[in-house]
Amino acid sequence: MLNEILDQFKKGKTFSLQELAGSLNTDVQTVKAQMDYLERQGYIKKVELHTGCASGCSSCAGCSQGTHKSNMWELS
Template sequence: MQKLLELLKDGNSRTLEILADELGTTTDDVTRQMEYLERIGVIRRVLQPFENKGCGTCSSCSGCSKNAAACKGCIPQNAALNMGEMWEVV
């Protein structure tokens, strides 16, 4: 896990597969290590702007469940749903 953390700190981005490859292990192993690191607060998942707060966060917005066009600052509903997940070192 120390090695995993070192890779994370070198400033490059990697996919799970690439990490597994560089660490000589499986993606399952990387996943469980990341789960642990996340639990102990060393890394965290990056909340995307559209998650939980896609709407209603800008001051001009009164919530757009009914009228998505009301607020230009809000990220449109159903946008960017399939973009994968990201983690970063805390």
């Protein structure tokens, strides 16, 4: 399964963990564990993305939109 995950990365597309699990006929927890292993071994690295408010009001008073954090992984 490790090679299949790396093959998906080599395609240069973006996949959610759910999509990756579906394409590998397994569950999200298994894919996440495999990706954690690949990261520890230096094959991939995690990139944290911080996205701001999507409303673009430019007068933030602490609305509920706030900043969101998501993760991506890329080949090392």
